[in-house]
Amino acid sequence: MAKYSVENEVAVIAVDNPPMNALSHHVRKSLLKYLKEAESDEKVTSIVLCGDGRTFPVGADIKEFHKSVSKLGPTILDIVDALEKSKKPTIAAIHGNALGGGLEIALGCHYRIAMTNSKVGLPEVKLGILPGAGGTQRLPRVIGLDNAMQWIAYGGHHSAGIGASLGLIDRVVPQGGNIREHAILFAKAAVGKSLGQRRLSNISVPDAAKVESLMAKHLKEVSKKSRGALAPIVCLQVIKSSALLSYQEGLESERQGMFTLLASSQSRAQIYSFFAERQVSKWSVPGVTNYQNAVPMKVKAVGVVGLGTMGRGIAICCLRAGKITYVLEMNTKAQTAGVKYIRGYIETMRKRKQINDQQSSMMNNALIPVDNYNGLKNVDLVIEAVFESMKIKKEIFKKLEKVCKPSAILASNTSTLNIDEMASVTKRPQKVAGMHFFAPAHIMMLLENIRGEKSSPETIATIMDLGKQMRKTTVLVGNCHGFVGNRMFAYYTAESSFLLEEGAYPKQVDDVLLDYGFAMGRFQVGDLSGTDIGYKIRRERGLTHKQQPAGTPERKRGDRRYSPLDDFLYEKGRYGLKARKGWYKYEGSRTPIPDPEVRKMIDDFRKRHNINPRHISPEETLQRMIFPLVNEGFNVLDEGIAANPWDIDMIFQHGYAWPRHTGGPMYYAYTIGLPQVLKVIEERWKLAGASEPHWKPSKMLTWLVEHHGNPDINDWIKLYKERKSQPNSNL
Numbered sequence: 001m002a003k004y005s006v007e008n009e010v011a012v013i014a015v016d017n018p019p020m021n022a023l024s025h026h027v028r029k030s031l032l033k034y035l036k037e038a039e040s041d042e043k044v045t046s047i048v049l050c051g052d053g054r055t056f057p058v059g060a061d062i063k064e065f066h067k068s069v070s071k072l073g074p075t076i077l078d079i080v081d082a083l084e085k086s087k088k089p090t091i092a093a094i095h096g097n098a099l100g101g102g103l104e105i106a107l108g109c110h111y112r113i114a115m116t117n118s119k120v121g122l123p124e125v126k127l128g129i130l131p132g133a134g135g136t137q138r139l140p141r142v143i144g145l146d147n148a149m150q151w152i153a154y155g156g157h158h159s160a161g162i163g164a165s166l167g168l169i170d171r172v173v174p175q176g177g178n179i180r181e182h183a184i185l186f187a188k189a190a191v192g193k194s195l196g197q198r199r200l201s202n203i204s205v206p207d208a209a210k211v212e213s214l215m216a217k218h219l220k221e222v223s224k225k226s227r228g229a230l231a232p233i234v235c236l237q238v239i240k241s242s243a244l245l246s247y248q249e250g251l252e253s254e255r256q257g258m259f260t261l262l263a264s265s266q267s268r269a270q271i272y273s274f275f276a277e278r279q280v281s282k283w284s285v286p287g288v289t290n291y292q293n294a295v296p297m298k299v300k301a302v303g304v305v306g307l308g309t310m311g312r313g314i315a316i317c318c319l320r321a322g323k324i325t326y327v328l329e330m331n332t333k334a335q336t337a338g339v340k341y342i343r344g345y346i347e348t349m350r351k352r353k354q355i356n357d358q359q360s361s362m363m364n365n366a367l368i369p370v371d372n373y374n375g376l377k378n379v380d381l382v383i384e385a386v387f388e389s390m391k392i393k394k395e396i397f398k399k400l401e402k403v404c405k406p407s408a409i410l411a412s413n414t415s416t417l418n419i420d421e422m423a424s425v426t427k428r429p430q431k432v433a434g435m436h437f438f439a440p441a442h443i444m445m446l447l448e449n450i451r452g453e454k455s456s457p458e459t460i461a462t463i464m465d466l467g468k469q470m471r472k473t474t475v476l477v478g479n480c481h482g483f484v485g486n487r488m489f490a491y492y493t494a495e496s497s498f499l500l501e502e503g504a505y506p507k508q509v510d511d512v513l514l515d516y517g518f519a520m521g522r523f524q525v526g527d528l529s530g531t532d533i534g535y536k537i538r539r540e541r542g543l544t545h546k547q548q549p550a551g552t553p554e555r556k557r558g559d560r561r562y563s564p565l566d567d568f569l570y571e572k573g574r575y576g577l578k579a580r581k582g583w584y585k586y587e588g589s590r591t592p593i594p595d596p597e598v599r600k601m602i603d604d605f606r607k608r609h610n611i612n613p614r615h616i617s618p619e620e621t622l623q624r625m626i627f628p629l630v631n632e633g634f635n636v637l638d639e640g641i642a643a644n645p646w647d648i649d650m651i652f653q654h655g656y657a658w659p660r661h662t663g664g665p666m667y668y669a670y671t672i673g674l675p676q677v678l679k680v681i682e683e684r685w686k687l688a689g690a691s692e693p694h695w696k697p698s699k700m701l702t703w704l705v706e707h708h709g710n711p712d713i714n715d716w717i718k719l720y721k722e723r724k725s726q727p728n729s730n731l
Ligand SMILES: CC/C=C\CC(=O)SCCNC(=O)CCNC(=O)[C@H](O)C(C)(C)COP(=O)(O)OP(=O)(O)OC[C@H]1O[C@@H](n2cnc3c(N)ncnc32)[C@H](O)[C@@H]1OP(=O)(O)O
Pocket: 019, 020, 022, 058, 059, 060, 061, 062, 063, 076, 097, 099, 100, 101, 102, 123, 124, 127, 130, 131, 132, 133, 275, 278, 279
């Protein structure tokens, strides 16, 4: 709805649709009604449009997309047109956020004023669509083509100050000011002034002459940054029309572009991702607790044990979240280096204006290096971040148990190991949990929180709350080897090496993944993170080639297929980018170059094992990389390790850079169709057999296909659980 009042001859129309004033159908209807009323009321001389509550409208109602209600008139464009055509001055009064359709209606107004701390932007591209209410045609006319391409193709939010410097915002209202009162005064002053040039559809794009060079520049950038995504490309093409065609023709091109994008599977995947991101914070442990009833503990001080790459990043996250952060590192050299890194990073954030001087000095003061466990006696929560060894982690947990106050939560940043086993060496298993950060911890958006068997509701609520304070996409999962992410990802990595054994080379596999939309292929990522990391984890598990007793078949560990190619690579000193050689070689830059030495290593291996290399098609490569991971995803859901398919998808989007426009592995499987996915898995299982158990079709996937075909992803859990809970179910 909207509210209408007339104050001092100014009509004030306030959108009232909490929490975000989205432009739902009923809002659009009432907005147009009040606009007409203001237009026809002779006592009204000007019109102010604003938002009630938290914000100016943040855009179209995303819940309405792909539903018939979104097509019901009036459209947002009808409102934009009415505002622009109005004979009385129209003023957008922005506080909070004016995003998407919200900014588009502001662009329809003759003037825009905004609170200094408000944000403006056209983020539709992140939903796989474009600004469809004239935004692609009006924004370039006011801020120029170059800026508009940047704003629309990347979908960023920008401060009111930036907007003002580009001519988008006519006045910035300082902190503490009343936006409504300022808007009314502004509106009174605008009465009688010519509106011709204030109607953005009347003016031309200032840098239209540069259209071809700007187009080339932005196309190159988006193709690199959002590989495989359709929306940024279509956005640029449509914005281009603003420079070459009339306003009306440009609008038609926008309409066509929107039509194409809305019909694409990518927009559905991205809209799914928008809601999934919000859904994961509504965690639940069925029958035990959930986000609504568990109360988090107050965490003022955090301890971080270990100042290696992970510990440093985690400490930065804690400091950014305003925690007093004790960092424990016994090795003096490592401590000096770690603390230097953290302080250096704080300084970089200050220089980049991500934090101000006061925040920087607060963070520096809150960082407290300690060199013995007693130094952690006052913390509310500890995050252990040392090398991935159960023996070492247990020793640390025993020490923490002794020094930390009884109320303190003990968390491990393990990426694979059993949380319950660590909890078992303490007297407070209810206070033990996993907090799995992804490297680099201060950059990656994901936090995979692991509840142990005995973790209390308070402990779970606290680690989830801490993730939120760190502004991470925080997903709660159950305890098992590798949890959700690494358990599933292990098969992706394993299959990639099997593909090399059978006929592919690293670049061939990586190219398929790049075409799918990954920013980097599996072997490029391996080189970036260092091939030594995986080797040390395999060595800890007794798996590496060198640890096997004489006579062990090179391609087996127990009864499972194993590829030793990754071990050979490490043993040749090819540790990845840092050594300038890994799966690729690097000559003076970070560009991966296929290396004949790696090719020879693979060829020699095949010869030794009488493997006749065959051509592996891109389709087979993609299926073999992704489908085992999907199959394991269904096992993870079946076991309750992940509560929902979107939990898995968010883990992969934010922890493994899975391309957002495919939604994530589980949503992708839904897009392909579960029957098709199962068919490929079953065929592969017949070929591979028991030594490759990751191809054994998951019970849950098989059941869903047999009984429901390709059910809606939102129904997977409900359908399966209902059946599983029946007494005669053998699931
Ligand atoms: C013809 C087509 C014309 C135009 C197309 C568009 O306008 S598309 C929409 C463009 N706008 C956006 O993409 C903005 C989406 N919203 C956000 O980015 C954030 O919500 C925002 C505004 C930055 C605020 O973030 P915050 O973290 O403060 O809140 P949160 O995201 O958790 O949102 C709170 C609840 O509001 C729901 N919500 C937000 N925006 C919309 C929306 N546009 N439509 C519908 N619902 C929206 C969000 O899902 C949350 O719901 P909840 O049930 O509480 O989880």
